[in-house]
Amino acid sequence: MIIRNVRVFDGVSEKTLDNADVLVEGQHVVAVSESPVGGHESDGVVEIDGAGKFLMPGLSDAHAHLMGNANTMMDFLQGPTGALYGNTIAEARRMLLRGFTTVRDMGGDTAPVKALVDRGVFEGPRIFPSQAMISQTSGHADFAFVYDVPQEFGGRPSRTDDLHFTRVANGVPHVLAAVREQLRQGASQIKLTLGGGAASMYDPLSTLQYTPEEIRAAVQAASDYGTYVATHVYTVDGIRRAIDAGVRSIEHGHLADEDTIRLVGETGTWLSMQPFAEADHHYPDPARAAKNAQICTGTEQVYEWARKYGVKTAWGTDLLLEPQSAARQSLMAARMGEFFSNAEALRMLTSGNAELFELAGERNTYRAGRLGVIAEGAWADMVLVDGDPLADLSVIADPDTNFRLIVKGGQVVKNTL
Missing domain, CATH: 2.30.40.10 (Urease, subunit C, domain 1)
Incomplete structure (x- = not known):
């Protein structure tokens, strides 16, 4: 051509x-x-x-949820499994037609979809799958019902655990098993949830999730496979705990302070952030809506500090569980012009994100180019x-x-x- x-x-x-x-x-x-x-x-x-x-x-998206973006919570909890994958494949094609040729998927069983796309069976972007989001009980990716008994006490996995969208694991041995399970299933990198989130029901934003020992175990298991851990976390204490444990990519970080962003830059840790505005997500209850509003207040300031301290910053969307909002991916990409020069934003959306993807080492199946x-x-x-x-x-x-x-x-x- x-x-x-x-x-x-x-x-x-x-x-x-x-x-x-x-x-x-x-x-x-x-x-x-x-x-x-x-x-x-x-x-x-x-x-x-x-x-x-x-x-x-x-274009590329460093924090996409192909399966999560294509399905609602009710789809996950009550829908047929085949429909979940069908919706994911359909969204992959729509994402490609929005110009996104590569995405890093940060939670969901997308390794099979990646295999089909790479073989040319379906159209979609190149995918760097994380597989299941790994969470402690009561953590950001614990989607069990409040009355469900944890597995440690004889309960069974939640529906989202069964679907490999999440994996609840407590204690070093279970965290090691969870990381190795995702690698066995084809993960390029590992996603841990280390703090509260807007979409989750049980955890205030201030919570610290996973002990330093559990995080280091995950980092070691990922490193042994030549790859890295990325962590969902917003707060100062959570970010610092993640960096101390060897995490390579902070996902979000909107509630950081200036000294913490300086530390992110000094340690060469990646800040994989999203230009959140309140309208990007919708929550049916006041508690989660309030968490979302609090997160959004930090967007502009953290980007300013990231530029000031030369932090390696990636761009992503984290659109989740609202298929009707999937097309906001393009609007959120354009929104980067509010925080960076147009050239800086375009670099981030292309070669900048790609530099982060390369941390996957030999887990990166696209090394041929x-x-x-x-x-x-x-x-x-x-x-x-x-x-x-x-x-x-x-x-x-x-x-x-x-x-x-x-x-x-x-x-x-x-x-x-």
Whole structure:
């Protein structure tokens, strides 16, 4: 494939390469040239005239929930299992058509979906699965009913545990088993929940979850497989406990203070944050709505501190259990222009997130090419935009209209040119 006459944002540089040709062979980019690419005239070569439009790497989401985003809580608790996976596969295709060619899934049984997408059975983004979110009893990912008996006292796993959406584990031996279970099932990285959350019913935001010994056990088990632990946590004490235990990625962090964000930067820990606004999630009860509002108040300040201290910051959505809100993914991506320059935001959405994904080491099954860039040797994952996101980031909020061409792995999945 040759995509001709495009303005290339390579995912790294603030400057674009104008009037360029991009040559794709198989699934990879093999040349990006200011001179017309020639010498490839043969049967089967696809030439696309980009008409001077803006070509950028495919977008990525560092905190997606494919299964959680595609299904409601009632779907999980009462729906047929097959429908859960069917909804997930359908949402994967919609996500790809929004221009998201890679996602890091932070809780859900998505390794089987990843396998089907990678084989070409279904369309969807590349997936870095975490498999089940691992939680203590009464923690953020304990979706058992309040009257259910914990397994330690003879009870049975919750429905979401049975579905590998969550895994409740208490004590070092069970935490080790839970981590190893997710790795056995195909996890690229491990997700622990170390503090309260808006979506969960039993835990105030202030709670500390998992002891230092339990967290270190999880970190050790993940490290032994060449990968890392990412943790759901908002508060100062929770973030500091996570960093002390060797966690590599803080998911959220909205209630941190300045000294803690400075520590995140000094230790080289990733801050995988989301530009939350109250309208992104809806909760039926006042307690969870209040937690959501409190979390959102920290968004702007924490981003400001992250920029000040050079924190390695990734972007994600964490949209969950509200399928009707799934398309807000694009709006939340464009919202990054409120906190960073457009160039900084685009880098984060492409090459920046990809740098975080690489922490998975050999658990990264996409090592045969670079992600998040348009360069020789990169995966041919690209979006052609009708508009200039470097000048107006809001154009990425409307992918149906403005994304004219989407290519993943050298295959055209959308073309409205």
